[in-house]
Every structure is written in structure tokens, then in C-alpha cells.
Amino acid sequence: MNTTPNIHTMIVAAGRGSRFGAVIAKQYTKINEQTLLQHSVTRLASSGYINHCYLVIAADDEVASTLTFALPIDYVIGGAERWQSVRAGVSAILESGANKSDLILIHDAARPAVPTEDIDSVITAAMSEPYGAILAAPVADTLKLSAALPKQHFDDSSEFSDSDNDYIKTTVNRQHMWQAQTPQVFRIGELSRLLDYINEHQLHITDEASAFEYLDLPIRLVSGSRQNIKLTFPDDAIVLAAIMTAQA
Known part of the structure; x- marks a missing residue:
């Protein structure tokens, strides 16, 4: 096993966030004068492991390209479902020359408060695993x-x-019982294979780790901070603003 793999980073930002109930896609909600997407990229940039990011966006997205980010960005067009967007991003990274034993870190645009130490911890854990690791919080x-x-x-x-x-x-x-968070980090070749399996069998998954669960493949749980909340409902924005202000 390659114990010092390259780290490829992807943020999934192709969704509409229907539960959030806003006119704009929720990744473009502003907190402290920047969008959630910008905050999330900045947080990933705080890790010494990460120096580039793929953004998976909707085909009709006209906002992402107008923003400035803390990392060099490549854009990928996503699909109707989250797993289809992830699959598009994985394909783009592999086509760029990534080794199948490299790691891919996948993060939600709507989790802008993940602590740097948690990002580093889940990457470090995944390096010693055959399939990967995810951040999660005990219920x-x-x-x-x-x-x-x-x-x-x-x-x-x-x-x-x-x-x-x-x-x-x-x-x-x-x-x-654990609440799954992101980042989630996997061997990119294994994730690609399992997303093909999901597509072939028309299965339903809610996160990338679910794909591994279908074939009973072990994914390590790494305890993450409860500050790493996801913007899902309008009230979450108030909590996130307070957390990010305290983190600054």
C-alpha cells in the first residue's frame, strides 16, 4: 500500500439545498461577508496537505467563477444526484493523471467551520487504511x-x-451510533470502482462511505469536532456565524 499518497481535494457544490429554502443555492449564502463555498475552500487551504481543489458545480452555475478562492481551482460539471457529482469529479481527477492509490478528500460546501486539525487527522488516518476514513461525531x-x-x-x-x-x-x-461529517477521504481507485458499482446496480447512497458499506468494506471513523456543523436549515446560519467568529 502507498503510505505517502498524493492528496486530491474536491468540494461538491452542485446541489440546490432545497431544505434550506432560499432562492439562491445554499453554498452561496454569505456568512461574515463571504459565501459558504469560499469559507470551505479557505478552511481546506489551512491544511498543509492541500494545495489545490476541484469544485463540482451545476451546469447552469454562474456564480462560482465570479468568486475568489484561497486555493487554485479546477471546475467540474456535476450531476443530478450527489453521487453522480462525486463520480464526475473522481473521473476528472483520474483523467488528470492521479494514481489509483492516491487519496481523494471530499468535503461539503455547507461545512465551512471544520477545524484544521480535524482535516489533518482524517487525512492521516486514511493514509494507513486500504479504503479510507471519515470524520464523524458520536451521537x-x-x-x-x-x-x-x-x-x-x-x-x-x-x-x-x-x-x-x-x-x-x-x-x-x-x-x-455516529453522525457522519465531511471531509471523507478514500483511495480514489476504490471509490471510482464502487461508484461504478452504485451506477450499475442503481443503488441509493447518501454519502460516499455508503458505497463502501454495500460491499462491507471497512471505512475508519475519526472523531471530529462538533463545531463542524452543516448548514441545512436557516437557523443553522446563526450558529455557524457564531462558531466561525469564535474560531477567527
Whole structure:
């Protein structure tokens, strides 16, 4: 195994962020006078391992090319789904001459507060793994599994519709439960192979580590900071602004 691989870096910024509910794509939301995408690139640039970044953007994106970034940038056009965007970026990096044993670091544009030490830690961990490593945080909150309450629990005058019937079914044991974060770092040849597998079998994945899970391939968990939150809902912007101000 190549224990001193080259590090290739990619930020996925082709999504629309529908849950965020804004008119603009959420990666262009501004916090402290810069977009999330600019902040995320700057944070990656703080790592001594990273000196270049691929940005995977939507075909109709007219914003990214107007921004200035803390790293040299190459642009790649993404797909309709996240995994398709990642696959496009992986293909571009391999076509540029990357070795299949090199590492690819994939980060979300909407995580602009990842600490430098966490970036370095997940890269270092991935260097000694055959497949890769991801940042994640152990689940601290009590988890509840929900289910719709059977209709016999309501009388005919109940004001609740079927869509409102979401009630606690049970408490989920949070031992061994982790919240996945990014960056996620993988051997680029292995990731490419697994994304081809996902495409061929029309499988659904929510992050790149999920592709490895389908074939029961081990991906190491690296404990990351709880400062590394993702902008998903409008209220998250307030929290992120406070975190990034404190980090400055």
C-alpha cells in the first residue's frame, strides 16, 4: 500500500439545498461577508496537505467563477444526484493523471467551520487504511424512532390528519451510533470502482462511505469536532456565524 499518497481535494457544490429554502443555492449564502463555498475552500487551504481543489458545480452555475478562492481551482460539471457529482469529479481527477492509490478528500460546501486539525487527522488516518476514513461525531442526544399511531387511538372528531400522526415508537440505543461529517477521504481507485458499482446496480447512497458499506468494506471513523456543523436549515446560519467568529 502507498503510505505517502498524493492528496486530491474536491468540494461538491452542485446541489440546490432545497431544505434550506432560499432562492439562491445554499453554498452561496454569505456568512461574515463571504459565501459558504469560499469559507470551505479557505478552511481546506489551512491544511498543509492541500494545495489545490476541484469544485463540482451545476451546469447552469454562474456564480462560482465570479468568486475568489484561497486555493487554485479546477471546475467540474456535476450531476443530478450527489453521487453522480462525486463520480464526475473522481473521473476528472483520474483523467488528470492521479494514481489509483492516491487519496481523494471530499468535503461539503455547507461545512465551512471544520477545524484544521480535524482535516489533518482524517487525512492521516486514511493514509494507513486500504479504503479510507471519515470524520464523524458520536451521537450524544437520545434518539427516538417514530411511527404513525393507529387510527383507533383517535375518535372521529380528532383534528389530526394521517400526516400528523408521528409518535414515539421506541428509544434507539445510541451506543456505536455516529453522525457522519465531511471531509471523507478514500483511495480514489476504490471509490471510482464502487461508484461504478452504485451506477450499475442503481443503488441509493447518501454519502460516499455508503458505497463502501454495500460491499462491507471497512471505512475508519475519526472523531471530529462538533463545531463542524452543516448548514441545512436557516437557523443553522446563526450558529455557524457564531462558531466561525469564535474560531477567527
